[in-house]
Amino acid sequence: MAGEISVSVGKNKEAEKTTVIRMRFARSGPPVWLAHLDLMRTFERSVRRAALPIAYTRGFNPRPQLTFALPLGVGLATEDDYVDLTMLEPIDPQSAVDQLNLFLPSGLTVLTGGVVSAKDPSLMSLIQAAEYLLEGQGISAAAKRIAGLPQGQPWLVEKNQKGNMVTVDIRPLLMDMYDESLDRLFIQVKAGSKSNLRPKLFLDALVRLGGLNPLAAADTAITRTKLLIADGSGGLKSPLPRSGAFRQR
């Protein structure tokens, strides 16, 4: 019946037997324009094409058990996103990665994979911060302008919250920002289920408070360059070590 669909791992008995593979993936090119649901569907079908031993959710409409770290907005590229795949049998993460890559549409690439404990909290709940690269004309100048606003002055922008326009202060959500070169701006922001700053809202702030041309804002290319989780000692780390040894169960 309703409510039976189990998506989080570690809650049913089967979890004892299953293996969770965490994969780091990137997207660029046409798939950038997929909405989150489309991206999920595309991964599900790719996993089925790749014939990976994926577990299925229960309930009316069984689906491959995939959980994504943090939805990516339409139009955003990424170099560092994560998806957890629950497998029915142990499988070598690298061969799963290689196999899946053969069946993903071009523009979607799995970069690395590792086994994580099925008992871990869900990937989504672990996410703390994200880093984005914004590339567009006038970005650097606008960023400089808002950075120069007096300390303590809120950066107010309008945001659509469940159909209502509300005004929010995004300043506390920005953790860091720096120019790598002219009009290549990196921002590190709070991300995840507790507090989350979407980069498009940050661009709105650049338009409103930093004098960025609205058309230039709409033409700005946005790439998620890092997703970060707590490292247990007050710092942040990647959900998967970039290379080398992965944490084994």
Next chain:
Amino acid sequence: MSTVNVPRHVLQSVIKPARYVGGEWGSVHKDLSADDQIRIRFAFCFPDTYEIGMSNLALQILYDLLNKRQDTWCERCFAPWIDMAEQMRILGLPLYSLESYTPLREFDFVGFTLQYELSYTNVLSMLDLGGIPLLSADRKSDDPLVIAGGPVTYNIEPMADFFDLVIIGEGEEVLPELLDLYDANRSLVSRNRREFLRLAARIEGVYVPAFYHVSYHPDGTVAAIRPNEPGLPARIRKRIIRDLDRVGFPLAGIVPSTEIVHDRIFLELFRGCPRGCRFCQAGMIYRPVREKSTDRLVDQALAIERATGYDELGLLSLSTSDYSELAELTDRLLCHLTPRQTSLSLPSLRLDSFSLELMEKASKTRKSGLTFAPEAGTQRLRDVINKNITEDDLLTAMRLAFLGGWKGAKLYFMLGLPTETMDDVEGIADLTRKIEALYNELPKSRRPRRLEMTVSTALFVPKPFTPFQWAAQATPQQLDERIRRLRTLLRSRSVKYQWHDTDTSRLEAILARGDRRLGPVILAAWQRGARFDAWQEHFQMRIWIEALQAAGLDPDFYTVRERSEDEIFPWSHIDIGVSQSYLLSEYRRAQLAQTTPQCRDACSFCGAESFEGGICIGR
């Protein structure tokens, strides 16, 4: 060769930008630099949105067929939605293909598949955005050849001015020959387009509208249709595939990344329909019935399911229950698909105990909706249209459905059928009440807790190549009155009533049986802003009425006028195999409410036997 670069802010601002970027799994990308191997660029155009076009099996079949050719690259193009079209106009971006982002005007062929009349204005939008002259007569040597195929091309006359050539019949047969001819006469195409079309018109199933002259009587009816070039046939005969097992079928196909209308694999069981419902154009133009063998279907289904990753497979045909080995086929499919978590969807089933059991098996967990199409409310009218369903069939099926746990069904009817009276309309309500009574009589323990019925009425549109091609459409006033009557009669908590808009059906009727004089009307309507006419939110009948008036044409001439038996139809020069005399005898039988047996019970020698294929032979 140039490519179109759509700025990010455009894609950021339009709804569903995934429609415009391509890159799906299974889309075909060819290397243009490889030694001139690709000599033919073909843009397959669907004049509606991406989500609708990608749900069309013809697109997948022909895309696969054309791309299997070494010398051809077939790409796709859909009608951009209003928001995107506007942005493209503002920025001067030409309409482009989804594979290589090449502007439409740079293709050798721009081929439209026409599935319904109300997509005509979108054809003009796409040509215009693609930078191609709208009128065939205005196109120059370096313009693409603009061609069309699909069910409505059997009467393409209203759109005759806009196409260089039209394919009558199944594209799988004709296209390869046309492309071979093109490749062999490439220099001729650029030197003398008309001469090339002359050669093309010799291919059976190719119709070049410009080579046929139509004259009219003073009353507006057609006087004669004659070829104006030597050596052309007086009638263009449709082409069909005789043996469907021998034709290619996409074993991979394009898998859209974004959700489309029919988001599943299609397995085509057979073409044609043996039933002979008198209102149904598909039932006549696709004759004779040609089945695929069960072995081949199972092989194809498994291959496609693996290659696409889809988790749903839908059987496709005009009437699934008429597939001769349906039980064996579905058993074998379920046996393979169920362990792979793939479901089977079964549209167009006749409602009987076998079908209900099958549906139960096919979807173990969920009760999918039941649909039932009695089409008319009384036995008399069902006999008129030759729809072989009785009230008993319906009630028996509903009883089984309730006992099996279904809460109800959706019933499809048509209003405005020839000879229909208010009694027939009220018959729809009576039938619905009988189903309610049936439900109420069942013990509470044996029926679902609630009854949920839906009654849906479409409006009858007389179509060419059907026994009702002579019939008048009911007037808008009559139709509105019948809808109102049903709205009053069907007021019940357990019945939901849905009805179609009269204006849309009226325009459809004008275009379906239209002649060439409608070409300027379509152009004028498009110039006045008609777009996406199949979409309620965009359809404006006022524009069309004005365009008709400006051309001095009366809509009633096309809609509510019954044709005389000897009238020459605008589509008389198209030969679908089914003979005019058969259609006429069917029309006469209809008026006497006499039924005609379906092909499998007794052949009526409708003329389709002349194709020497399918169920007409070897019985």
